[in-house]
Amino acid sequence: MSVGDAPHDPIDHEPVMLREIIQGLDLESGNTVVDATAGRGGHAQAIARAIGRQGTLLLLDVDEINLAFASERVRALADAPRVVVAHSNFSNVADVLRQHSLCADAFLADLGFASNQMSDGARGFSFAADGPLDMRLDQSTGESAHALLSRVTEAELADLIFQLGEDPFSRRIARRIIYIRDLGLLKTTTDLAKAVVSAYGGKARQSRMHPATRTFMALRIAVNKELESLDTLLAVFQQEIAGFSLARAADFKGQDHSIFGAGASQSDSIVRGSALGTPHTWLARNARMAILAFHSLEDRLIKRAFTDWERQGWVTRIGRKPLVASEAECGANPRSRSAKLRTVRIVGI
Ligand SMILES: C[S@@+](CC[C@H](N)C(=O)[O-])C[C@H]1O[C@@H](n2cnc3c(N)ncnc32)[C@H](O)[C@@H]1O
Incomplete structure (x- = not known):
């Protein structure tokens, strides 16, 4: 073989x-x-x-x-x-x-993470592929990104995105995510990515990387501790x-x-x-x-x-x-x- x-x-x-x-x-x-x-x-x-x-x-x-x-x-x-x-x-x-x-x-x-985990939309790591908000490296245990997002306050989420993702727009991103979450509209990676892009507004065009890059990274780091x-x-x-x-x-x-x-x-x-x-x-x-x-x-x-x-x-x-x-x-x-x-x-x- x-x-x-x-x-x-x-x-x-x-x-x-x-x-x-x-x-x-x-x-x-x-x-x-x-x-x-x-x-x-x-x-x-x-x-x-x-x-x-x-x-x-x-x-x-x-x-x-x-x-x-x-x-x-x-x-x-x-x-x-x-x-x-x-x-x-x-x-x-x-x-x-x-x-x-x-x-x-x-x-x-x-x-x-390994690239295969990122490219598998079903794992929820990537804003480029639609999938559930999972993001657990270990799928046998632990809290998914969706569960984490369901329980955090806006201030906690803003801190998380700022500290782990170093995104300067963390406050407005958190506000937008919590807004759509409370409307029951935060279910998939696409929902999350769209919320971040909308929080960036016109600045999205100036961003060298996809606006959701840092938010996804911060959540992955938090979910997997x-x-x-x-x-x-x-x-x-x-x-x-x-x-x-x-x-x-x-x-x-x-x-x-x-x-x-x-x-x-x-x-x-x-x-x-x-x-x-x-x-x-x-x-x-x-x-x-x-x-x-x-x-x-x-x-x-x-x-x-x-x-x-x-x-x-x-x-x-x-x-x-x-x-x-x-x-x-x-x-x-x-x-x-x-x-x-x-x-x-x-x-x-
Ligand atoms: C960057 S990849 C390793 C790639 C590997 N060196 C190769 O050449 O294919 C990281 C791997 O570590 C695993 N991992 C991440 N955090 C871990 C932890 N705390 N304990 C054990 N495995 C972990 C991930 O699931 C992933 O499969």
Whole structure:
């Protein structure tokens, strides 16, 4: 079976900054890697090739369809690694790794949505296709955009569009949306897009992008609690790598917290960390973490965390500034234009 043939649907997503990500993750044959946003399996496939049949690839996605697609695509490779699949939010990555007794050498999160989700009108992400106001990446749970819009006040909606969509016309957009909602006329993506265009009025013609772009993005981020998930992910990693640091401090002071007694070697440091009350169960020493963000609010959270971790001596950042896509990639794949890639290596014990 060829790779493209494995799943029946078209791939409909171009992996962004593939070369830079694979380089930054510094993969070796036999590594255990988490692709926390498996999507259509583009990055996963390249990771699988790098780690080979001795490796293990844990695939996560909140979208069950994409998760199945990505895992089929990877499993269809010659010399595929062991593939472990979990339908889960990446904020639960530590629990999933523990459940499967895995210890990750590398971790990737390619944030947001995949192009196939956007182009499927039935998912409700796009103002360009008529569909229900759903916008959930995980269709098995959570509140749809329609449910969210049914309960918010005008002021709450204006704040949401301003904060997550950075639309300067947030107040008048919110007023118009709430007006049509209260008339019972807000049912589909087309209804929402028309409300935004009408709120823009004559300014719609001056707008470089479709006037509804920012409102749809803001609602998608809110519906999927995208910033909250990222924040939790960073907190979960921080807890783990701070534990690494405690274990190292104990080594330097020559203290022995080891359950194995005074003769325990440096390689028992991870166990010592556990004895200190910091469970080191899912992240390997020198593990690499790469996150690809497409929104300034996401990138700000990542930058703040990585800078702080480096200051604490827990990680080294690979490059001061985020990597961005090459001109050639931006030309070929417009989605890559807003991408910012940040990578860290956890400081070994
Ligand atoms: C940009 S796409 C990933 C594309 C993938 N790297 C590829 O090459 O095909 C993002 C994927 O992450 C999933 N996703 C978004 N937020 C998530 C979260 N918090 N936890 C797990 N998956 C998430 C989406 O459902 C989507 O399939």
